Amino acid sequence: MAEMASGAAEKGKALADGSESAAESAARRAREWTTWAMKKAKVVAHYGFIPFVILIGMNSEPKPRLAQLLSPI
Template identity: 55%
Template structure:
């Protein structure tokens, strides 16, 4: 008595090459956009305060760094 195990894929089958190409392209685009958004969040998080300081240092009345960093 031998039992044979058959695995069936659920959902739509991707037998055509056109569908698999479209599927991989959309998956690649989704992964790339997710990676880009994550990197943009990090750059924004760590780059915002230095950007404000650089803009403040290049303004017309040249403030000192202590004047830029003081809350008053």
């Protein structure tokens, strides 16, 4: 536990001193952006998958009615 507290203090001190190199800063921003983008992509995929499948099914030949597309039979 003490190691975590000292590690956090050192990290905060390094950021406050401005001793972070340009490469480290760019890498940190890239990780933050990647994490943000993946969280958004997860939400889009979660809520958009079923409507996407219905849209593809409605635009196929022969054109089914919505009730036919959603029924299990």
